[in-house]
Amino acid sequence: MNTKKLLKDYTTEQLCELERTVQKRYDEFVAAGISLNMARGKPASDQLDLSDDMFSLSLKEEGFLSSDNNDCRNYGLLYGIPECRKLFGEILGVDAENVMACGSSSLNLMFDFIAQCCYSGIAGCKPWMFNKNRKFIAVVPGYDRHFAIAQYFGLEMINVPMTSKGPDMDMIEDIIKDPDVKGMFCVPKYSNPDGITYSDETVKRLAAMKPAAKDFRVIWDNAYAVHDFYDEGDKLLNIFDEAEKYGNQDNFVAFTSTSKITYAGAGVSAIGTSKNNFDEISKRLTLQIISYDKINQLRHCRVYKSMDDIKAQMKKHAAILRPKFSTVLEILDRELSGLGIALWNEPKGGYFISLDVVTGSAKYVGELCKNAGLTLTGVGATYPYGKDPEDKNIRLAPSCPSVEELKVASEIICLSVILAACKELKGE
Ligand SMILES: Cc1ncc(COP(=O)(O)O)c(C=O)c1O
Numbered sequence: 001m002n003t004k005k006l007l008k009d010y011t012t013e014q015l016c017e018l019e020r021t022v023q024k025r026y027d028e029f030v031a032a033g034i035s036l037n038m039a040r041g042k043p044a045s046d047q048l049d050l051s052d053d054m055f056s057l058s059l060k061e062e063g064f065l066s067s068d069n070n071d072c073r074n075y076g077l078l079y080g081i082p083e084c085r086k087l088f089g090e091i092l093g094v095d096a097e098n099v100m101a102c103g104s105s106s107l108n109l110m111f112d113f114i115a116q117c118c119y120s121g122i123a124g125c126k127p128w129m130f131n132k133n134r135k136f137i138a139v140v141p142g143y144d145r146h147f148a149i150a151q152y153f154g155l156e157m158i159n160v161p162m163t164s165k166g167p168d169m170d171m172i173e174d175i176i177k178d179p180d181v182k183g184m185f186c187v188p189k190y191s192n193p194d195g196i197t198y199s200d201e202t203v204k205r206l207a208a209m210k211p212a213a214k215d216f217r218v219i220w221d222n223a224y225a226v227h228d229f230y231d232e233g234d235k236l237l238n239i240f241d242e243a244e245k246y247g248n249q250d251n252f253v254a255f256t257s258t259s260k261i262t263y264a265g266a267g268v269s270a271i272g273t274s275k276n277n278f279d280e281i282s283k284r285l286t287l288q289i290i291s292y293d294k295i296n297q298l299r300h301c302r303v304y305k306s307m308d309d310i311k312a313q314m315k316k317h318a319a320i321l322r323p324k325f326s327t328v329l330e331i332l333d334r335e336l337s338g339l340g341i342a343l344w345n346e347p348k349g350g351y352f353i354s355l356d357v358v359t360g361s362a363k364y365v366g367e368l369c370k371n372a373g374l375t376l377t378g379v380g381a382t383y384p385y386g387k388d389p390e391d392k393n394i395r396l397a398p399s400c401p402s403v404e405e406l407k408v409a410s411e412i413i414c415l416s417v418i419l420a421a422c423k424e425l426k427g428e
Contacts, residue, residue, distance in 0.1 A: 005338075006340035015422050015425060018422060025411075025415055026412070026416070029373070029411070030373070034372060034374065034412070036375070037401070038374065038375065038397050038398065038409055039376060039377045040400070041192070041260075043264055043317070043400070044399055044400050047317055047321075050313060050317065051261075051262040051303070053303050059298060059299060062302065064295070066083065067082050068082050070294075072294035072295050073295060077294060078282075078286065078289070079099070080100060080292060080297055081294050084268060084270075085101050085270075086099075087301060087306070088101055088268075088270035088272065091222075091226060091307075092222060093240060093241070094254065098274065098275060100270060100272075100278070101268055101292070101297055102271065102292045104268065104269060105269050106270070109255055110185075110221065111149050113281065114149055114150075114155075116280075117215065118153050120284070121215065122215045125213075125214055128182050131180060134153075134154065134182055135158055135178070135182065136150045136158070136183055136184060137157075137158050137160050137172060137175060137181060138150065138157040138158065139161075139184065139185065139186065140382065140383050141194065142191075142382060143187060143193075143382075144377070144378075144386075150185070150384070155182065158181070160175070162191065162194050165198065165199035166191075166197075166202030167202065169202055172184070172206075173205070176209055176216065177212050179212040182215060183213075186198070187221045187224070188220060188221075188222060189350075190224035190227055190234065192223070192350065193354040193395035193396075194345055195345050195348070195350045195352055195354065196345065196347075197236055197349075198236060200237050203239055206218065207245065208242075208245075208248065209251065210248070217251060217253055219253060219255065220253060220254040222236075222255065223257065224349060224350040226314050227260060227261075228314060228349040230318070230322075233348060240252060249274040250276050252274070253271060253277055254271065255269070256272075257270065261314065261317075262300060266296075267296075268297050318349075321399060324398045324399060324403055324406055327403050327407055328398045329353070332344055332353075332355070332410065332414065335410075335411070339421070341421040343355075344356070353395075354382070354396070355393070355413070355417075356393055356394075357394060357417050357421065358392065358420065358424045358425070359424075361420035361421060361423070362391045363379045363391055364420040365379070365417050365420045368420060373412075377397060379394055381395065394413075396413070
């Protein structure tokens, strides 16, 4: 199977022969009764163990006061404790005074922000909900939960393909001429699922955008801001510095969390944005909550006092994640490269590998994997409405299984990709 001949150049007999060999190997996995899951980008248990210092530390002994002497057990400090705002300011590249340190989920903050735009409007414009033709740009492939939020609020999604430098900016610059287009989701560093970091040029073009809609907002979801696998991680330009050059800083609202730094679903999330957006969000937040969980914020900031502490923590995560990603990438390379039936990225951080297979065969690959006991992210989920128009993209999430499990899972994936490709090429 390690031939470098393109599968499309195989004769029908050669395809049948290959299919037979691969089917035999695949059947052995089916017979083994495997049960593996690579569906979601969750940290593995040993990654969660890395943050357990937060539980050996005794707030009772060290005191419950934030750096500005507020008792974190009480109401108050709607925007979070100062040390937490400062830390997130550094992660997001925003002044601490423009940061809100909030609860445990950044997705929740994005949902609430879009709900606000839909229900009350932003920038003095009418609520998005009053616009029957409201639209949102969906960078594809992308994060299923972003798409689900847009769908929930009835924002019609316009697919814009991802390139190796970020979203196709020519298309975006054209689409935003339509005043019904109200915004877009961006995962600018180690994007979900491609693992691509936007190039300087892409960031600059996004920063310079002058959308027809005055209330156009970019949900700058910097979920993987510090999630590098190597000391030399990808560098992302600061969107707010760039946008300021054009007076466009209100176009951007940044989000992040410690879900994949400390505990997934039990960390701290944050918003970083311009003064105007901050004030608008603040008006809603004041009604929505009296105070977020500052005890958790304090616990986080006692253990992770500075960016250096965060970087040290991320190195430990990287040491666990790197071999897992390498395992999958090596097997993809060994089994699939040279056949002309699959393309994938080699991310330098983040949580995913995006695999493109022969057009029209991704769903079948997903079924074959399922049959062999391997659950992948639902095929199609990386596109709005769960519909991949070319049926070719599959998201792989290598973080949770062990390296041994990933060896098996990756083999099953490769065999399934080849079987599905043979079927397509034979026109079955
Ligand atoms: C791009 C992106 N944004 C947000 C989230 C969820 O973040 P949180 O746990 O802060 O809600 C994820 C989780 O996988 C993600 O991949």
